[in-house]
Amino acid sequence: MVVSTCKIRIRYAETDQMGYCYYGNYSAFLEMGRVEALRDLGIRYRDLEKSGIMLPVSTLEINYRIPLRYDEIITVETTIFDFPEGTRIKFDNKIFNEKGDLASTAKVVLVFASVKTGKPVSVPREISTILKPHF
Amino acid sequence: MVVSTCKIRIRYAETDQMGYCYYGNYSAFLEMGRVEALRDLGIRYRDLEKSGIMLPVSTLEINYRIPLRYDEIITVETTIFDFPEGTRIKFDNKIFNEKGDLASTAKVVLVFASVKTGKPVSVPREISTILKPHF
Amino acid sequence: MVVSTCKIRIRYAETDQMGYCYYGNYSAFLEMGRVEALRDLGIRYRDLEKSGIMLPVSTLEINYRIPLRYDEIITVETTIFDFPEGTRIKFDNKIFNEKGDLASTAKVVLVFASVKTGKPVSVPREISTILKPHF
């Protein structure tokens, strides 16, 4: 299992006229959680992409429990529960608001794909080698 | 059942460096689909909000099948399959790319809530009266 | 001179907690105005980019006069006053709100650049040939 956390301050740009963080902006927070989780493991997503492998999203599920507000510092917790098999990798997220309450949960499945062809590829060996000791 | 479609052109702002429409931007397309579905029924979301009722999102599920590309005109199909009960309303979406292929499916559940208190409220009578003949 | 207009409905995603359209979202409206102005001339920006020429922005100036609101249909007027010389092209914009009031003015200068090298290039002949009769 891999667990990682990162902190993000809600921008004014991300609010909507309800006075909440717009629901569509959570996707970027989850992206940042994933990128930092990989960085903690020594994997820079930008290098992965330069090496010819990209990670488009296949499925996204978000549960909105407590609205996030402008200027709050949220904590995005990102967990990889399962060693990735085939062409996919799954991330589980919890978002905590500034008070520490669980504000949102999410699941995102991504596909390893070739930058050149756009087609799915197996989990790159460099990734599986780094992940293996954690499972 | 209520079915509605609207067309949206993918903006350059919505692309990412994979050359795809960024996965987080679909939420705005689904929002536009819902707003136009309600408008087709004679309900303007902006009036609903002025009357004191807002519709924050409770859960979001998106399946990404075929990437959307810059400048494509996509078709967002929005369906209300079930008459809303309690405090919630569910929308099902299909997104078709310019060629007419099913590029994405989604489900969004929203909660009727008071603008003043933020608390859930029953489906407003003006909404259920308009929806009833469709189910 | 080239003048073109396009209509855009303000999305909920584009509002902020002041209840206005967030100031950063105007850039996308201006982009859409430019793209439609070129399309009116028979130039598809997506084709231009495929042919190896891109148009990154060099300078942006926006004057905000009247706030834009959720669900308003705005009109973006895009004018090319000067035949592009050297490597640059300048667009002037007016944004009118739903009532027809001048809500914003803007000026954007873009640079023709090679997709491969990122370096500025002269106005492509296919563009100047199409533009010439208008000046």
Place this chain on the structure above:
Amino acid sequence: MVVSTCKIRIRYAETDQMGYCYYGNYSAFLEMGRVEALRDLGIRYRDLEKSGIMLPVSTLEINYRIPLRYDEIITVETTIFDFPEGTRIKFDNKIFNEKGDLASTAKVVLVFASVKTGKPVSVPREISTILKPHF
């Protein structure tokens, strides 16, 4: 004079298909620079807004010199050169890329306005009292 800096990592969400940070996203970076400059002075913008004063943008000017790239940590330098007079305050910005090169410059003028009426108001005394010793 007041000078403040903050660091921001470019998100994947902020890239476009040129492989650059989309030009419209700079507005949010400038917003973050201003908010942190005020925070350094002991002014929380969220409190200002709760007290009934908001700060909509009046004019924006951005010069794009070097493209910003995914995953770069940029430095936003925010300077208030002039003590605000009347109803306006001006911020000057420099954005440095990860290498330390000056990638962009910007100027933003904002208006103090009443949340209730939307009308401009004089610089609030609490703000001018805090700013005075710096000029």
